[in-house]
Amino acid sequence: MASEIIRPQVSRRRLLQLMGGVAVAGTLAGCGGGNSAGGSGGGPLKVIGAGSQEAGLRKALDEYKKQNSSFDFNLSFSPADQLQTALRAQLAAGNAPDMHAVYPGNGSAMSMVQLSKANLLTDLSDQAWTQKIPTGFKGAYQQDGKTFIFSPGTSVLGAIYNKKAFAKAGVEVPTTWSELLTVCETLKKKGIVPLALGAQTPWVTQLINYALVPGTVYAKQPDFDDKMAAGSATFAGSGWADAMNKYLELQKRGFFNDNPNGTTYEQATSMVGTGKAAMAVQVSAVLQAYRDAAPSPDDLGMFPLPATDTVADNWIPGGIVVGLAVSAKSKKADEARKFIEFCGQPDMINTWAEAVACVPLYSEGEAKVDPVLKPFLHYLSGNKAVPFMDQRWPNAEVQPTHFAVVQELLGGKTTVDGALKKMDEAYRKTA
Amino acid sequence: MTAVMAPPVKPAPPPVKRVRRGGGIAPPWLFAAPALLVYALVMLYPSIVGAGSAFTDWSGVGEQRSFVGFDNFQELVHDDQALGALRNTLLLTLAIVVVQNGLGLLLALGVHTTIKSRMVLRVIFFAPVVVSPVMVSFLWKYVYNPAPDAGLNAALNAVGLGALRQDWLGDPSLAIWSVAFTVIWQCAGYSMVIFLAGLEGVPKELHESAMVDGAGTVARFRHITWPLLAPAVTINVMLSTVGGLTLFTQIIAMTNGGPGYATDTLSTVLYKQAFVFGKFGYSTAVALVLAIFVAAVSFLQIGYLRSRETTA
Structure with a gap:
């Protein structure tokens, strides 16, 4: 049937x-x-770095492998905007790489403070190089007195400029805000875009404010971050308003390329490299990308962006560059820690720092610094450098809010006051 | 007289009883079991476990989390960014449902003729559908380059329409429509294919008899084609509605929700909350609300469209 x-x-x-x-x-x-x-017994050490640290990290890993024949690694990189999404997904799933990029201080979902609070990073405090961290930078490396990341040093933020474009327009490097406006006006009259701005790429939106705020806020109120944390200061009631108004003034006077909100970082880089634009406000860590876009690397220089007309008040932003941490869940933590200890040696710090155009964390003897960074060095030694602002923000929401409100400002969808109030609201949210 | 004898009534065979030995499982379930198992492991289990996170303050990494009740849902009601994203989501969905299906229908009617190139045209119109949405988004990002000498702006210049040049993705008022256009450009071919299948099912005899009765093209479309296309309309409207409400890839790839919050949708908000802001619990609450919203809209829509099919 x-x-x-x-x-x-x-x-x-x-x-x-x-x-x-x-x-x-x-x-x-x-x-x-x-x-x-997550780093089982066999196989190479898995490392995921940020795109901006590639030159230094690759050199360090190659050098370490040369000295340790049994060492092997598997290295990959992510652009800044994708880094935190990709890595956070892996951290959440419990399959993070043995070593990975981590942002110094606080203020981002992939920052040292946020990840160490979640017990996801290995303590590196017993390594010799951690004793060399200057007091002012301890907040970038340490949480509750323990060191959780390695970073080769300080990146500065200023104007990367095309020397040929400056020569063509017959202008010199400005030292005050008024001089900067005059230089921009002259460049514009010569048919050169004074400032390239690729604000479609979110992280680029913050850079002009970061360059101006040390002068408009911190030179007068060095303890501004402490006051913000204590609730006795606000973005809206501070020199941030002055900085944002200056940002808008640059736009209103036509000193940016057309349609900055529709322009990407890569397009802006190309504009400066080819001389179509004269300047871009950027971190020194991306100098290599600008050099790649220029006919000759010598075409490019860098200077501190003046925020005020008082030269003494023109401080600079100088923050610890994106670092490297060992996953707390790595089964190769010992191997990874040995590599970090190797990176912390003065020679290796110098090599890495030079490769990513930053000022080394410490050096024995004279540090090798990219010549274009020389105009910034006396600010660092003279305590006129302020860590990148987000490194002391209490949660991961303020920075993306900053990105969004700057795009809204450039698009005419909000006012300076409205933008800063949104940042204040984001700041007051719990970590 | 011969008596006519009624033929003997043959008793109906007893109904076949399905015999199950030892409480076995019916074969249809056996065949479905592997797929159901995978579905349960990949979809149901993570969804149910994930839904629990909506009632916590979990950051998305680490073990620390506390039960916060309905706090995340209360925050959602007062979140300007999420409400703006809801508005954008509805606008995008409306544009996509109306224009994509309208265009798909026109294309289907166009290639459902006897023109020689109809097969080639069908392939051309369907081609964008098989390309990855990320690839399409990056290509259109180039097309939307705001420079006057690049992409769409250059093309407008070349045909003397330079005055229409725009900052397609950088203008907060325009960006959402630029994204919508890209989605419609890619997906209209998909709607076309479904309408085409519907058109193939319309009997020719009906058209022929209507023509004999003197009905014109418009009248035949209105009284014959359109009512008989009702099942295809149901499928297309359903798919494009769900696609619009959950639109993510094209936005992240083209604008990342910007400029500002101008192109944020509920999908991008929940993504950012989880992976950028580190608020996984809140993000899950947004996801849960979105899932319920999509289910409710789909349920209402399919009820209406099915009743329309019956009437037709």
Whole structure:
């Protein structure tokens, strides 16, 4: 009978057993993937870095491998905007790489404070190089007195400029805000875009404010971050308003390229490299990308962007560059820690710092610094440098809010007051 | 007289009883079991576990989390960014549903003719559908380059329409429509194919008899084609509505929700909350509300469209 032919041969119990078996196998397979990615016994050390640290990190890993034949690594990089999404997904899934990029201080979902509070980073405090961290920078490396990241040093933020474009317009490097406006006016009259701005790329939107705020806020109120933390200061009631108004003035006077909100970082880089634009406000860590876009690397220089007409008040932003941490869940933590200790040696710090155009964390003897950074050095030694503002913001929401409100300002969708109130609201949210 | 004898009534065979030995499972379930298992493991289990996070303050990493009840949902109601994103989501969905399906129908009617190139045209119109949305987004990002000598602006210049040049993705008022256009450009071919399948099912005899009765093209479309296309309309409207409400890839790739918050949708908000702001619990609450919203809209929509099919 047909009914007999199609009669099931598998009992309910048997089917459930089979399903259970498959489920367990699937789960184990998932766990297996996690273990291998998390750094199981065999295989190379897995490292994910930020795009801006590639030149230095690759050099360090190659050098370490040369000295330790048994060492092997698997290195990949992510652009800044994708880094925190990709890495956070891996951290959440428990399959983070053995070593990965981490932003110094606080203020981002991939910052040292946020990740160390979640017990995801290995303590590096017993390493010798940690004793060399200057007091002013401890907040970038340390949480609750423990060091969780390695970073080769300080990146500065200023105007990267095309020397040929300046020569063509017959202008010199400005030292005050008024001089900067005059230089921009002259460049514009010569048909050169004074300032390239790729504000479609979110992180680029913050840079002009970061360059101006040390002069408009911190030179007068060095303890501004403490006052913000204590609730006795606000963005809206501070020199941030002056900085944002100056940002808008640059736009209103036509000193940016057309449609900055529709222009990307890469397009802005190309504009300066080719001389179509004369300047771009940027961090020194991306100098290499600008050099790649220029016919000759010598075409480019860098100077501190003056925020006020009082030269003494023109401080600079100088922040610890994106660092490297060892995952707390790595099974190769010892190997990773040894590599970090190697990176902390003065020679290696110098090599890495030079490769990413930053000022080394410390040096024995004279540090090798990219010549274009020389105009910034006396600010660093004279305590006129302020860490990048987000490194002391209490949660990961203020910085993206800053990106968004700057785009809204440039698009005419908000006012300076409205923009700063939104930043204040984001700041007051819990960490 | 011969008595006519009624033929003996043959008793109906007893209904076949499905015999199950030892409480076995019916074969349809056996066949479906592997797919159901994968679905349960990949979709149901993570969704149910994830839904629990909506009631916590979990950051998305680490073990620390506390139960916060409905706090995340209360925050959502007062979140200007999420409310703006809801508005954008609805605008985008409306534009996509109306224009994509309208265009898809026109394309389907156009290639459902006897013109020689109809097969080639079908392939051309469907081609964008098979390209990855990320690729399409990056390509259109080049097309939307705001420089006067690049992309769409250069093309407008070349045909003497330079005055229409725009900052397609950088202007907060325009960006959302630029994204919508890209989605419609890519997906209209998909709607076309579904409408085309519907058109193939319309009997030719109906058109022929209507023509004999003197019905023109418009009348035949209105009284024959359109009512019989009702199932295709249901499928297209459903798919484009769900696609519009959950639109993510094109926005992240083209504008990242900007300028400002101008192109943020509920999907990009929940993504940013989880991975940029580190508020996984709140993000899950947004996701849960979005899922319920999409389900409710789909349920209402399918109810209405099915009743329309019955009437037709």
